[in-house]
Amino acid sequence: MSEILPVDLIKNLQAHQIWWDDSLEEPVNIPDETQPGGVETDTEIKDEWVPIKTDRVDYRKKIIIVDGVRRIDAHLILGNTGRSAILGEFVVGAFSLEKGTVAKRINECVIVLPPEIRIKETLIVGRAKYIPIFANNGTYEGLYRTFIQRMRERERETAYEFSRSGYTVIADGPLQVPFSEVGVTLGFVKSIRKSYLDERYWSVVLKLKKGERTPIFTIKSSENLPPKYSWYLRLKEPKYFESPFFGLVRLEAPYTLELKEVQELAQFSGGFLPYIISSSTLSSRAPENLAPLESLERRLRAMFHPVEHIRATLRKMIAQAYEEV
Amino acid sequence: MRVGIVLGTKDATPFEFYIEVDSNQSLQVDDIIVTTSEYPRFGRVTFYGIVDQVISRLEGLETNEQARFHAQGLFDANLTYYCHIVVTRTLAEDGTSPKVPPRPGSEVKLADTEETKLALYFDKMEKKKIPCGLLSNNAPAYLDLDFLLGIKGGHVNISGKSGVATKTSYATFLLYSYFSSIRDVTEAYPDIGSANTHAIIFNVKGEDLLFLDKPNTKLSEKDRRMYEAMGLPARPFENVQFYAPPRSKRGQYEALLPNTESRIEGVNIFAWTIKEIVEDDLLWYLFSPKELSDTSQLYLAIRMATKWLNEEIREGLGFQSLRSVIQTLEEKIESIMERVATGTRDAFMRRLYRAEQEIGSLIVPEALPFEDIKSYSIDWRKAQVNVVDIHRLSDRAKYFTVGAILKSIVTEKENTGTPWPLIFIVLDELNKYAPINGDSPIADIVLDIAERGRSLGIILIGAQQTASEVAHRVVSNASIRICGNMDTSEAEHSVYGYLGSLNKKRVQYLTPGQMFVYQPDVPQTVLVQFPMPAWATRYQESIETGYIDKDFMISEIDIIREIEKDIEKGSGEK
Numbered sequence: 001m002s003e004i005l006p007v008d009l010i011k012n013l014q015a016h017q018i019w020w021d022d023s024l025e026e027p028v029n030i031p032d033e034t035q036p037g038g039v040e041t042d043t044e045i046k047d048e049w050v051p052i053k054t055d056r057v058d059y060r061k062k063i064i065i066v067d068g069v070r071r072i073d074a075h076l077i078l079g080n081t082g083r084s085a086i087l088g089e090f091v092v093g094a095f096s097l098e099k100g101t102v103a104k105r106i107n108e109c110v111i112v113l114p115p116e117i118r119i120k121e122t123l124i125v126g127r128a129k130y131i132p133i134f135a136n137n138g139t140y141e142g143l144y145r146t147f148i149q150r151m152r153e154r155e156r157e158t159a160y161e162f163s164r165s166g167y168t169v170i171a172d173g174p175l176q177v178p179f180s181e182v183g184v185t186l187g188f189v190k191s192i193r194k195s196y197l198d199e200r201y202w203s204v205v206l207k208l209k210k211g212e213r214t215p216i217f218t219i220k221s222s223e224n225l226p227p228k229y230s231w232y233l234r235l236k237e238p239k240y241f242e243s244p245f246f247g248l249v250r251l252e253a254p255y256t257l258e259l260k261e262v263q264e265l266a267q268f269s270g271g272f273l274p275y276i277i278s279s280s281t282l283s284s285r286a287p288e289n290l291a292p293l294e295s296l297e298r299r300l301r302a303m304f305h306p307v308e309h310i311r312a313t314l315r316k317m318i319a320q321a322y323e324e325v
Numbered sequence: 326m327r328v329g330i331v332l333g334t335k336d337a338t339p340f341e342f343y344i345e346v347d348s349n350q351s352l353q354v355d356d357i358i359v360t361t362s363e364y365p366r367f368g369r370v371t372f373y374g375i376v377d378q379v380i381s382r383l384e385g386l387e388t389n390e391q392a393r394f395h396a397q398g399l400f401d402a403n404l405t406y407y408c409h410i411v412v413t414r415t416l417a418e419d420g421t422s423p424k425v426p427p428r429p430g431s432e433v434k435l436a437d438t439e440e441t442k443l444a445l446y447f448d449k450m451e452k453k454k455i456p457c458g459l460l461s462n463n464a465p466a467y468l469d470l471d472f473l474l475g476i477k478g479g480h481v482n483i484s485g486k487s488g489v490a491t492k493t494s495y496a497t498f499l500l501y502s503y504f505s506s507i508r509d510v511t512e513a514y515p516d517i518g519s520a521n522t523h524a525i526i527f528n529v530k531g532e533d534l535l536f537l538d539k540p541n542t543k544l545s546e547k548d549r550r551m552y553e554a555m556g557l558p559a560r561p562f563e564n565v566q567f568y569a570p571p572r573s574k575r576g577q578y579e580a581l582l583p584n585t586e587s588r589i590e591g592v593n594i595f596a597w598t599i600k601e602i603v604e605d606d607l608l609w610y611l612f613s614p615k616e617l618s619d620t621s622q623l624y625l626a627i628r629m630a631t632k633w634l635n636e637e638i639r640e641g642l643g644f645q646s647l648r649s650v651i652q653t654l655e656e657k658i659e660s661i662m663e664r665v666a667t668g669t670r671d672a673f674m675r676r677l678y679r680a681e682q683e684i685g686s687l688i689v690p691e692a693l694p695f696e697d698i699k700s701y702s703i704d705w706r707k708a709q710v711n712v713v714d715i716h717r718l719s720d721r722a723k724y725f726t727v728g729a730i731l732k733s734i735v736t737e738k739e740n741t742g743t744p745w746p747l748i749f750i751v752l753d754e755l756n757k758y759a760p761i762n763g764d765s766p767i768a769d770i771v772l773d774i775a776e777r778g779r780s781l782g783i784i785l786i787g788a789q790q791t792a793s794e795v796a797h798r799v800v801s802n803a804s805i806r807i808c809g810n811m812d813t814s815e816a817e818h819s820v821y822g823y824l825g826s827l828n829k830k831r832v833q834y835l836t837p838g839q840m841f842v843y844q845p846d847v848p849q850t851v852l853v854q855f856p857m858p859a860w861a862t863r864y865q866e867s868i869e870t871g872y873i874d875k876d877f878m879i880s881e882i883d884i885i886r887e888i889e890k891d892i893e894k895g896s897g898e899k
Contacts, residue, residue, distance in 0.1 A: 060398055100398030276399050281390055291399040298385070299401055 006124045010321040013119065014079035018314060037220040039196045043229065044216040044263065049204045051212040054270025059097050063272070064162040065292050066185075067172040068092040068151045069300045072144075073109075073128070073310050078117065085113045086143050087123070087130050087314075090151040091300040092158050095292040097276070102296055104158060107303045112147050114138030126313040128305040152176050159185045168268070172293060179226050179254035184261075186269060187228075187252030190288040192245055196230070206244040208234035213270045216262055218255070229253040229262045235274045236287040247287050249273070326435045328352055331360055332407055333429025339415060342374075342426060344433045346406045352376050354831075355461035355852050357436040357444050358410060362428040367417045372427045373436065373444030374410035375849050377827045381406045411825075413444050413849050438464045446847050452513045455502045456555035457842055458853025465555040466853045468499070468805060469844050470510065474517060474747065475779035478804030478845060483788040484821070485809025487530065487753075491837050492788040492809060494862075496751045497534065498855050499786065500524050503749075504709060505557050520746035523705050525734075527727060528714045529753045535588045537712060537860045538565040539867035544859055551856035561860035566708035567592040570718060570726070571701075573686045581689070581701075584717055587864045595713065596689040596701035597729065599644040603634045605736070610728035611647075611680040613721050614765030626665050626673035630654065633661045645690035647681045683719045687726065703730060705748065720757070727758060728767040734783060735773060744782025750774070755789040759796040768796065775802040793818040806843045810835040824850055 004012075041049070070090035077084050093105040111123050111130040115138060123130040135146035156176040159169040163183025175187035196219060197205065205214055214232045221227060229252065236247030251269055253262045277287035283294040328350045332343040344360075346352050356376045364370050383402040386392050394400035415422050441464040442448050454467035472478040481499065483492045503510070503522070511518025528534040540561045552559040569583035571594045583592040602608060608631050609617075617623055634650070644650045654661065655674065662670050689701055705711045713730065715723050734748065752758065752771075759771040774785050775798060785803070792800050793815060800806075806823050808816070809832075815821075816829040823843040824832070828850055832841070838857070843850040861867035 095401065097398065100395070100401070102401045278394075279390060281388065282394065291394045291397075292401075295391075295394070295400040295402075302385075 004121045007317050007321050009119070009121050009123055010317050013076065013085070013117070015076040015085070015318065015321075018074045018076055018311075018318065037223075039220070040218040041197065041201060041215075043218045043259065049201055049215055051204060051208050052215060052266075052270075054211050054213060054267050056211070056275065057268060057271035059272035059276055060100075061098060062167045063097040063170065064103065064159075064167040065095040065097065065170045065172070065188075065290065065296060066092070066155055066159045066162070067095075067293055067296050067300070068155045069297050069304075070148065070151050071304055071307070072147075073305075073307060074314055076111075078114075083114045083117065083138055084140065084143070085111055085117070086140075086147060087111050087125070087310075088147045089128065089304055090147075090154070091303040092151065092154040093296055093300045094158055094162060095296040097272075097292065102299045103162075105300060105303055106154065106158070108150070108154065109305070110147060110150055112143045112150075114143070125310050125317065126305065128310055156182055156185075159183070168265070170269075170273075170290075175228055175252045175254055177225055179228070179256050182254050182256075184257070184265070185254065186265060188273075188290075189250040189252065190285065192248060192250060205232045205248070208232065208248070210234055210237050210247075211270050211274045213266055216253075216259070216266055219252075227255045229255060229257070229259075231266050233270055233273060235277050247277075249288055326350075327432055328358065328435055329408075329433045331427045331429050331431045331433060335407075337426040337429055338412075339424040339426055340412050342372075342410050342412070344408050344410060346379075346408060348406075351406070352379060352408050352435075353461070354379060357413075357441050357460065357462060358433050359436045359440045359444065360427050360431045360433040362425070362431050364423065364425050367421070367423040367425065369418055370423055370425060370427075371416045371443075372412055373414040373416070373440065374412045375444070375851070376408045377411050377825070377849075378409040379406070380408070411849050413847070414446065416443065436462070438462075445849075445851060449846065452509050455499075455506045455510075456557060457499060457502065458840065458855040459551055459554055460851060460853060463554055466842065466851055468502075468842070469846055470513065472804040472844055472846070473503075473784065474514065475744070475782070475784060476514075479779040479784050480775060480803040481784075481786040481805040481807060482755075482792065482800050482803035483786070483807040483809070483840075484792045484811060484815075485788075485790065485807075485835075485840075486811050487790055491840075493526075493528075493530070493533070493751070493753055494858060495807065495809070495840055495855060496753075496786045496788060497526065497537070497858065500526075500710065500749060500751070501562065501859070502555070502557060504562070505560075516745055517747055521706075521709065522747045522749070523709060523711065524749040524751065525703070525705055525711045525713060525730065526751040527753065528712055529716050529723070531716060532585060532587045532714065533862040534712045535567055535585060535592070535714065536862060536864065536867050537562040537710060538591075539861040541857065541859055541861045541866045543866050544857060548856040548859075551854070552859060559856075559859040562710050564709035565712060566710070567712045567714065568595040568703055569714040570594070570687055570722070571596055571689065583714075585714060592714075594701050595703050595726070596687050598689055598691045598700075599634075599647065599650060600638055600691060601700075601702065602688070602729075603631065603638050605729070605733060606631065607725075607729045607732065608634070609766040610725045610732075611684060611721075612676055613724055614760070614763060614767060616676050617765050618763045620669065620672050622666060622669035623673060623676070626662060626669055629662050629665060630673070633657075643691055647677075647685050647688050651677055651681055680721060680725075683721045684725050687718075687722060702733070705734070706746070724758070724767050727752065728770060731767075731770045731774065735770065735781065738781040738783060744780060747782045747784060749784045749786055751786045751788075753788040755787045755799060756791060756794040759799045761794050761796055772796060772798055775799040791815050792820045804845055808832060808841040808843075809839065810837075828852075 068090050073087040073089055075086050089109045091107045094103045096103040109128045109130045110133050113132055113134050115134055119132050133150055135142045159171045160181050160183050163169050163185055169185040170188050171185050172188055174189055212234055216229050216231045218227050219230050230250055232250050234248055238244055238246035253265055276290050278289050278291040278294050280286045283289040329344045329346040331337055332345050335343040354376050359373050361369055361371045383392055384405050386402045391400050395402045417423050436444055447467045450469045453470040456465045457468040458466050460466050485492050538561050549559050569585045569592050571581040572584045581594050583589055583594050585592055608627055715726050759768045774783050778785055789795050800820055811832050813833050816832045828841055838854050840853055841850045842853050
């Protein structure tokens, strides 16, 4: 990208302080789901809701599960202005249920900069090459949201790529815009954080048995985003001591699809997703975290550059940069 | 052919390392591989090795549950297939053997025939070698003659379960390989080659060895190809003499017939006269090792009896049978065994009676002047291979026969003062003749051969089911050790240390025709496969060639009938 030496780039950025959170947990909580602008419950059934049974199908078909994992490698303070940048890394990949293996893995390192700072150069730290991207908002939350969006974008691209090759794609998390470029992709939402429905509908949702789903409803978005189809699906029934939300997931399908097509997808999802769930010993997020998702995430995390090495190199580079001044 | 790479996740050393097999390849235990690495100081170093373990597992999984999910296609894992290699040889370009490890990541190939020779040091043996079977890659394996013929070492010891006669078959095969390669042997060892080598095979089971000189008409094409691969012809032995004990006499009929079932034609009789027994000091062998160890005084009694018999014979007195010896002895026992306690005398006589019952038929009257046959002793110099059939004899008679024959060979060799011509002795059931505990005249002679045989030109090809029950000195003196199918519990004994821990577990899976072969200059024991005999082991196998006329098949009953008829005729004439 550029001839500039990494140490000089550090100097140019006046990056003279770094910190990191050793827990590697996400520094701020950024909700994936957008604010709903309203829900239409009569998309599939006009009358009173009843659980819809699905028939079990073989999952060894052209199905792809797409997911990404991310990590903040370091946090840079730029000059004396209080502006900051983050160095982050994410790996996006796909698991093929047809082959039972990870089908794709891509790794990307980015340096997220506040809008006022414009550089073209890639920051090379050891073997990691951090591509510069720019946040709309220089706050820490703004930088972080840009980082996640970049990963979601890569996930959507991966999903679209497989979808165009004739795969049915299950993407972890809510569907990403633009829907015109997601193809036949189902968003797989594990955590039920928002209540899209009235209480009378919830009584149906919470009583779903394994493999049963709710009728399809439509979520209208408030933020000038297109609407999307959605339904709840029970992966596993809770035991008497477990919450009724246990084993419950919500799926999303793009509004670009025909309702009939979505109905087929909803039946299909109920036919195999409950049979590929993980166990509590396999994943701390069982059963909602599917076994292939757990496998995929492990393989994706294995692609991260060794963080200790990156940080040691970065520390050395900063020291060198200021030694020369 | 490339098969994989040297693994870097496990230690590679100059003596062992691991290789990861390419996904489109496979390796099995016993495969021979070769790899090279560049080293400063040594240049290009080639490593030769044998696969002794292959392992497959899923990598990246922590629990069995994950492996189960993997089987269901829901969990990704890396299927790895790797092998443990025992390095047999490292070779730099200048011919030295630097002790350095192969570099991880180096390409590994299957060894071709030439590389196999280098891997197992067959190149170092030059012409001093004979084929001893085929390796897993169908390349021939060789025995180093320096360690077979007594140059640097000698003797062969074969262990394994009996039942399929694999031990004797292999011993016979080795003899065949030796005699078929005699031209090379002569070139390499002019001393040995110029005087004909001989062999005595004691046949202890069935009559398998009575057809060594007849081709095996049932030999399969596969076996023929095995002979061909080793550069050996698939033919019977050429120069064989058969010996069998005489049949117990019935009536007054004087003719001696060999006590064999399936073959009579060309089978000689072995037997001793009392004179021979006395002159060769063989009286000891009439007593079983157990009897001798039970009563220590018996030694004295035997010595006195021998002394007396010697005097009698010197004075011209002849004994025609053991019975007549016993009768005379009984009459004169007071004077002959003055110094021997009465109990011991009785014990001696009791045992002599029993010996007479079991061994009596092996003792023949001295030949009359007009008879053709002067002696029924074994003249091993007359043929290349001498088969001595003892399988029908009682244990006591076997001890006597083996002891007497071995003793006469040793005495003869001592007297000639030269180890040439070489003689091989194939003796199974060593645990009987030289057991781990207890000594006896027969054990002494076997031990003597094991320890001094090399200098006398006597090479013992000994065999036993369990080497742990054979006198250590007999086994430890054998340079070449061979092991066929046996129980793993037996293989745990230290005497099988040469097998290595992994091969010890494999012995129980060996099939007939498979043998582990160890020889001093090859650091790793190798598994070889040897072909079915090219000679017949049953009458049926030889019958279709016309070598044996069907008329020669005389069953025991037929013979008895013949004899009875003759007797009747004789008495009728009177």
